[in-house]
Amino acid sequence: MKASLIEISLDDLADARLGRVLVLTVNNRHARRLLSHLSSTLGAERPVMAVPDILPFKAWVRQATEQLAFVDGALLAAHRLDAFGARLLWQQVIRESEPEHYLLDIPQAAKLASEADQLMSSWMLSVPDSACTPDYERFAAWREAYRRRLDEADAEDDTLGLERVSEAMARGQLQLDFDTVVLAGFNELSPRLHDMLDTWAASGTRLGRLTEHLEPASSMVRVCAPSPEKEWQWAVQWAYDQLRQDAQGCYAILAPQLESQVPLAHRLLHGKLSEHGFAYNIAVARPLAQWPMVRAAVLWLELMVQSAAGSCTPAAAGQALLAGHCAAHEAEAGARGMLDAQWRHARVLTLMSPDLLHALHEATPRLAQAWSLLQEQLPHEHEIANISQWVIRIKALLSTLGFPGGMSLDSVAHQVLEAFEQALDNLGRQRVVLQNIGFAQAVRALSTLLLQTTFQPQRDLSARLDVLGLLEAEGGRWDGVWVLGLNDEVLPAAPSPNPFIPLVVQRHAGTPRATPERELEWARASYEMLKRSAPILVVSSAAFEGERELRPSPFVARLPLSEIEIPNDEPAVAVMELLIDDQGPILSPGSSTPGGVAVLETQARNPLWAFVRFRLGARQLAAYADPAQQAVRGMFLHSCAELFCTAVRSHQQLLALQQDGGHALSELLQAQIARAAHEHLGHYAPVVRDLECARALGVMTAWAQLEANREPYEIVALEEASVWQHGALNLKLRLDRVDKLASGERVVIDYKTGGARLDPHADWVRRPPLSLQLPFYAAVLGASQNDVSALVLMRLHAKQVAVSGLTDREIGLEGLAQSDSWQEFEGLDWSEIMARWRQDIESLAQAYANGWAANNTRHASDLEYCDVLPMLRLYEEADDDI
Template sequence: MLTLSPVNCPSDSIFYMPDSPALILCSTARLARSLRLHHDRRQHASGLSAWQPLPTLTLKQWLDDVTEQAILSGEVDVATAPQGVLSELQERMLWEQVIEEALANDNAAALFDVPGMAQAAMEAHRLMFEWQLQIPPGGHTEESRQFLSWREHFVQRCRQSGWLEPVRYMAWQLDCLERGQLPLPASMAFAGFDRLGPQEQRLQHLLQQRGVALSNYATLLPQPGQAQHAMLETQEAECRAAVAWVAQQLNDNPQARLGLVVPELGKLRTRLAALLDEVLHPVTVRPGLVEADRAYDFSLGLPLNTQPVVHAALALLRIFWQQRIEQQDFSVLLLNPYWSASLGEADARAQLDSRMRQWLPQTVSMMRLLRLIERLQEGETPLPISQLLQDLRAGWAVREAQPRRQLPSLWAAAFEQLLAALQWPGERSISSHEFQAQRAFSRSLQALARLDVFGDTLNGMQALQRLGELCREQIFQPEVSGDPPVQVMGMLEGAAAPLDALWVMGMNDHVWPPPPRPNPLIPATVQRAAGVPNADSAVQTAFARILHQRLLLTAPLIVFSSALKDGERQLRASPILSDIPVFDGDWAKAQTLAEQLAHGEHAALQVLDDHMAPAVGEGEHVSGGTGLLKAQAICPAWAYYQYRLGARELKAPVNGLEPAERGTLVHGVLQHFWQGRDLAYLQALDTEELNAALAEAAQQALQDFAAERDETLSPAFCQLEQERLIKLVSAWLAFEKTREVDFTVLDCERDTKVMIEGVEIRLVLDRIDQLPDGRVLIMDYKTGQKPDIRNWAESRITEPQLPVYAAFSLDDGEVAAVSFAMVRTEEHAFSGIAGEEILPALMTLDDRKARDIFDAERFADWHTLLDHWRESLQAIARELKSGEAAVRVADPMQLRYCEVLPLLRLPERQLQFERLQARQLGARA
């Protein structure tokens, strides 16, 4: 019999593989699969067409199998077997219950992270049991005293119910093995065990006592490979160099077996996958090839809840059990392909998203959402979303049929029923990866149902929270076909056979050896004395050296890499690499697909300066108010994209009223107050009469506003808003009382249209005052920022609203002045220009301040200014009609309200300008 030494260092282990090993126990399921694939590949290469599969299992799989066999055969009495074995989630839930009960009378209970404490308690309990730790009476800390109290109640609860948690269940299995109750093979080999814990060591000792021939399965080289140290500038440079190295190795030898080992694989997985795709598989940028086979495979999967089809399922369930739905969450679901008629109603669902943003607040109830969809489906121009509405109604019916609290298994069935009502995972055919994720989600629902073991009922959100935890903790790795030549692994993963070359990245001293992480609930001195994993730096360093020796025996060529800095922070290489020679040469860096295309040969490209859009044709309608002329004056491309092509920024929903809606209410109050009245009417009102008139005007404005909304305004909201409006408008009217020139309000909120060079401009004139001499004053209310009127003297008028009113809108009187009325709590003022003094503090052309803007030579009198406005606006309209659509911006700050800013691509233009300048400077040099 061959005895197996407990020494963990691969260089000191005995490498022996029986001709026909009865069983190979692997440290991970991935290694077990890799060993089988490697064995199959060797058998096929030797010319065999049929062979026995390699018998590989993980330690847990084997123990569970032989225990089940012993129970079925009667070797183990069922009465002595545990009544149940807790899963990891079940164990953590039991710890949470115990901790919550202990904190029930603590006034600060809400401040504690119960799930986090439960996780720490699970680990502490496992360490104490497995390593037989004893906390001396004098060494108790407050944390350890609390933990020991929790542990006593936890063990008591398990004993009363006949449950065993995983660590004690394995101990019971080993007890059965010691009593000779479990069937054993003649020989066993261990593979991938870098460090044996006390239970694994006890297992080996018991197997030897039972006469089982033990060995280490040979997966490594007999001698260390040639190693070198690559020092790269940053972690990003490490990733790029490693991927470029992989590509070069495969180019030199397409049959090569390569490894890429990454200590921080969870952090760098996404970046490495993107680089490997862009270098090795650039065609996968196409959506149809996203699941194509790769030349690489990751040992670390992703949490199941990150898979799109599962993420959609959880999101769908969540919106049905939330009291209020975040509109942005439902907007994301509308564009999600994994439910309802996602293909047949895709366009209509996108339009529904836009309508929701206009009509609904940021948070809504499901019933209000359903009412809006019903109204939009039955309107004058109905949206074809009948299937969506039907599925939402069916889902809501399932939701309403559920009691407030029930067992987890009943919630699992309800969740399945609701997803079926919503036609998850959608009407299109799902891919292989999506099908595998769907099956994994079904296993999570089954795991949720098994929580019935506690007998506690949950409400819907609690059940969803548990389901989310199960999906987050279940690591999902889609099955790949074949055996990819490049294995991307974490430090604890081992290859099934020696590789041709290996790159180990991230070897900096803050990463490797890994920093100590002693459990906070057990005194650190106790953990250090027992040599518990993660206890201190000495333990971590010893383990890191074991792994380092294994890496040196993995391939004949090994590259260790480290980064020199992280941002401004200087980094040092791991001390484990002190004996590895540093490579002085340069390392090639992988380029992204965009960089490859940008740096390619562009001699065949033709550069066209095409800033002209099609001219506005005869009879073509270009919609837009003064905003159309404003956009054309600021940036012609803005006007083209937004007004001619109809591009719009999706509205961002808010709770309550938006600033624009509050401004609309102010306009409404002033309209109802002033319509047909004059200055004498205002001056004749006493305070009580004014308040009564404003209350009536505010009430009417709120009624008009509510009539356009899909939901009735609450009485409390109307009262508060009415008080705000009365206070604001009352202060404004007190300012208007100071006007010295009499006036009569001729019209309010006049809706009109004017034609400027054949372009129709729709106008809404907030207010028109008629003066005693018959001339008129045009006023526009502003409740926000004061507009800058200095551009009124320029050829490109970027605030054209009042100039358009003055130059084109009126046929019933000469315009004497134009002004913005600043109706704001912090400021009441008029801002504009007049030919003579009409309004308090309003500029006239004779003022020195006005002449700083309106030069006397160009603007001799009021009529000259009106002519300038007319000619400038006509020139802008002609430019618009000609198709001028250049990206031409004098001041980027003027684009702060541009809805199509991404389409202007200003950063790219800035980069082009900088490159042109660089070329010009280079030519001069």
Template sequence: MGLSCDFNQLLQLESTETLVLTVNNRFARRLLAQLQHSLLGQKKAMAVPDIMPFSAWLRQVNDDLTFSDNKAPAAYLLDSFSRLYVWEQVIYEQEPEQSLLIDVPQAAKMAAEADQLIDEWGLQIEPETHTGDSARFMQWRQAYRAHLEQYDLDDVNRATERVAQALEAGDYIPTWRHVVLVGFHEISPRLQRMLDALLMHGVRYYFYRAETRDQTHCERIQTSSPDAEWRLAARWAAQQLRENPQGCYAIVALELEQQAAFAHRVLAHELAPRTAGDKFFAWNIAVGRPLGQWPLVRAALNWLTVLTQVHAGEVRGATMGAALLSGYCVGAQTEKSQRARLDVLWRTQQKNRLDLVQLDEAIQNCEQLGVAWRAVRDYLKGLTTALTVSQWVPHLRELLRLLGFPGDVSLDSHNYQAMKAFDQRLTQFGRLAPIFGALTLTQVVQMLARFMHETLFQPQRDASARLDVLGLLEAEGGQWDAIWVIGVTDQVLPATPSPNPFIPYAVLRAAQAPRSTPERELQWARGMFQALQNATPHLICSYACQDNGQALRPSPLIEGLPEQICPDPLTTTISKGVRLAQLEDHQGPPVQKDEKIYGGTAVLDRQARNPLWAFVNYRLHAQRLAEYEDSGQLRLVRGTFLHLALEYVWQAISPRTSTQLLQEHHAGRLGDLIESAIDKAAAQTLFALPAVIKQLECQRAKQVLTSWFELETERAPFEVVALEQKHHLPGFAATMRVDRIDRLEDGSYLLVDYKTTKVNKNYTAWLRARPIELQLPIYAALLETQNKPVAGLVFGFLHYACALGGYGGDQAPLTSTETKQFSQQFRDWDELKQHLQTQVWALKDEFLQGVARNQVIDPNDLRYCDVLPFLRLEQEYEQDET
């Protein structure tokens, strides 16, 4: 049976005969710091016992067992990454047909956990208790262990079991007389076996008992939301540090990983100096993020991924663009504008795939990168197809060196530490050769990226920081002057049980295995809450009453504490009146006479939808970066293709009249004209598409155009007088284009705009007080100024069911799909035409005058807006409500 041991009793044990085992590195560091602190002001030395984490001691014992005849370890010990990789391979082998239906990486993690639980807690699963999942898992487990035996591999679970058996069999004899366990709240059956074996060898074991506080002042605070909790806690920390700069304080967040980014922002705001003479207070957030997400490491992985694609003969545009923008290579600072322009160009051109010859030529525009790129290309030519991981690592280092990684910028502390961690992990990755075997360059870089993304990295703690922001586990064993705990709700403390699905629940419940039952979670929560009370004389626990509309309740562990309701600092009223200056900036500078405007009819259309949108696009020349692979781009290409094919058909008909069209149709030549036009248009517009897609688009176009010209032959007589005609509004420099103009028998004109969509009612937007979809109304306004009467504005819907829709007089050839019902405010076509003309001139004047109101009539008008963040509509709506 273990004895109790406090700090003073630990000091009295003979250090050379004592081993201190902690649950993790954090406890080991804190105990060493406590030993150092006990010597402050004393001119003497102290013999310190061996203090190490339990996992480190297990590795040490396994090393000692190397010389044992009976319990010698395997040739290679799997780390956590390679262990999961082996589990995944086993599952793929055992489930060749079902693997597509299984989340194999997640199943591997749960299987590894189940394997550990069975041995650690001595679980006995009888045949009658098996579920379908547990029975299948036992087959995986048997295959996994056979794999380890076959390749002479060990994992942590097997290594731990070997130590337990060696202690029980006397194959390992400890050299110390005392073992002190620090931070162990529970003793698993396997650990108890080890402790019993130590007693058998004459070794006493003790449970370290930290100093408990007689009284800890505890209180709870209710806030309106989780964000308000953080703002209150950060303001409290700032106040404590200003009043006592030498104090030590902590904010403990029960869900820190999800809230870390917001915590950084709030703390940076509250702890920043208020005046020039104020002190800046540093803080530490004890949460790591995957090493592969740090910018420097992400850049290295981006460049290596590009090189794998170069080695394979084809580079994805998105991958190359990400590498160019991520930097951390030669000339990253001096050439960043040239590299950004390349990225924008490829996005605009929808370069999903980059030809290597064209890529080499493009990179030569960046002088420094061009030199490095040529060296890398030459180096890649000498690489073989498959090598082991240990053979690949030197090549990966050399490739990065040739690219100038990590660039010519000075690294700050965090980047320097990330660089060092990346180098160390790359070396460690090279030691995984026995696991992966021979890999291609593509495979090894993919595996390296996964390895880096599953490695957590956290920069070293700032020694000057007096505020620690950490999770519940990290807070255990520490000491602070005051602690604020965030998110103490009944959903988190105690947590919801999460039993392993690969072990029958009845077996887990009987053993009271971790994370398996509500009782087990409540027991753990009580222990952690007691640890928090022992860590400080002043404990504040807060919870939000709701989160995004979901009601929250306080944890049962804090129900008896006195409660205070605190408002969100953002909503508190300022007691002292402050004069606010308000500026409504809805007016930009007028368009200058020599200023060129690019955008065509879209300029006035966006001015009608939202004047600020038009100003940002066409005066500030700002727009969202295009996506490399945008499905919407295919629709644009299709539209250009069909427009051009229609133009070629009409160019082949002479004269371009409905009468001649009928003659071509009756003579059977129209089909040949359509096919010839499609071939010519496809050669000009579809050349970048895969051959199969190009073929399908041509087949579709033949059906659509055949249907369209059948509709055209049913119309009243007309003559096509213009195709794709350019024009300018008076006093407006933007170039505009109309798809087609027909002249009817009475001499009036019909304006046609092709739409490559199904029939819709976009033209009903002309009935609004501020109309949109202005391509046709703009040109109608221009013709009316030239005394050319306009009979109608028509959309030609180029789809499988073609139609003509719009508004016009009786002579306009609208199909039955349009009801021709005008709004009550327009008596006839002439009145609507006058309304549209008036609005076109008004919108033109608005734009030329620089009007840039952030005005939206219908939210659907901004469906395709590419500068929504610039408009800040949420803020506008809030101001309107107030």
């Protein structure tokens, strides 16, 4: 039997002949809209009315479940799990059922399993043996274990609650105290809901479907924009024009993919509407965890978890400090930021808890006082409790910290704080699922809940423009609507059947989203709703998204394209006055010049970069130290080479160590490698450290053989610092190594431990040159002796130990280029090359000292490692009209 539903209009809801009326809506938003409409009908002709009970269907099920508490034999569960608690239980069940951990994303599996359980219950699906799939068999095992865990805990979730209500109604245990039940906003009815309606109908209850006879749009226009960005620009401009022309009108922009386009929408709407005094509402709720105040609370709690274990990472401490919302939130904000920057630039890997407290005392005394008190309240690392107890502790810890910071809160901040407190209370009600857990697990559970809990501030009542998704717009009515993004990937969308239920079962039952036919049916209903959402309707799509061609939705493709006229109210472009400011102040004599030769290197790449970086002291905030990402291996090999050269100062000593099979050389190398490993690899695991030492031994052995094949030499300088003064500029240079040959000539050596191939040709023939360290020493610092005969880049790497560079003559190192072999130096002898470099380097030094700061870059690759890119404002040259 399928109960018949009579049509009931909004005006009929106040008809006394319907008796007591229960209106069941598809969601909360629909219930609020109906109540608002009924309230708006009150006036002189109808001063009072009997308002029907208007409830979302899920809320009514919960009410009905509570009524079962007063019914004998109704088997009411003692605990009720909300969606978050149910998802946690699904995760626990799946994790226990899959001990091999083949599933990499258990939370996603739990989400799909929960949806599959709800689908099977609502649509009363059964899977015959012939349709079983391996995925369904795994899900069925999880579902059985999940239901068993609920039974053991005397608990139920929303799905089981609906089943209990449905069964109680069928047994006559649950009586409905209404004369009429009206369904509002339901595009389809599940088999379980049909059964419940049949039960009501059998008991004499009148059943109805709320119908709103809205006229289709009288004006309907289709436009095609060249890109989604331009489409948004047109829609925002249209909305601005409508609001300006109609002082009382209400309008909407509907976007099927609004959630992914929110940043673009906010930017365009703020620039066009807010600056002209028009308020708007964007109906997209963000996860509560993304709101700054809540994010700060989570970061501080995660830092407390680490601190309770005795140490923390600078990333955890720094991010919490930057987030603030603690004691002295505003007064010590700058000091907290400076402390974070110090840890970043010092490449600190770990902060012990006493060191963190000491650093806070030095920089942020008021926060340090709160943090010191908090340390006494931190739980022990292995302390366990249930989640309700942990929530009490978490609230106390945040209070001691000074959360939310003591500053005045605006309306939105108050709403965020209230939502956060509600989320904490909600977490405390999950003790059925979260028992005997530690502090870290409790904080992790809170973080997950905050990610799954969405929040949106209350709607601005003065706003006359709503920006909504298609689902949020269902049943709405405005004076004009622009629907953008209507391409054939959105309306209709591709089907998305639940992967745990066999597709043949879903297709046979006609479950939502299972088949193209169902998606087409939903799209058709949505399109009909859109056509009745306003008397003025504009539908649009984009022709391209990047280089990908888009096609309009088949529902609008047959509409003729229109050239919509969108007035541009922007003021006429004024004549721009151009001021080229490439000249900074001249460097004062005696000024400290940090950066060494890097100052000239940067000046050669981009003078403005050098000015910003070394004169203004600006640079990108360094990333937090990470052992896996740091150049630890390079520093380790560099240290090995330095220690070895300190012990073996000449070619003669090296040859002596190679005698008798090289045992003495091997022992020396191993000893020096062990010393370097103790200094640089102390935080590595023993196995990894041993592997790195074995790798280093191979590299150093190959390097020693390369050195042995050279012309005799003596090391005359290791890590020697030199100072060069040019006018007001003072620069320091530190070279890895300088050798002296038997002829008295010098060889300048720089170690390179990276994996990239070394070839200085392109850098050294440029004017001005790059990679200046060796040319600077040879042409400028060594100019008085004029005895440098080779510039050597020595690559120390497991893939290859080799050299490259430039030499005046053969010195026994394969890989060095003769100076006359480079075409760019044709016709120049060695001294002329040095003179050319010296001239270019002195010109760079003079330009820097004179304050020359032009934003000139010869090649885009010159800025590959620029740490002040925003200051160069290169984005202004991009061809971007957004």
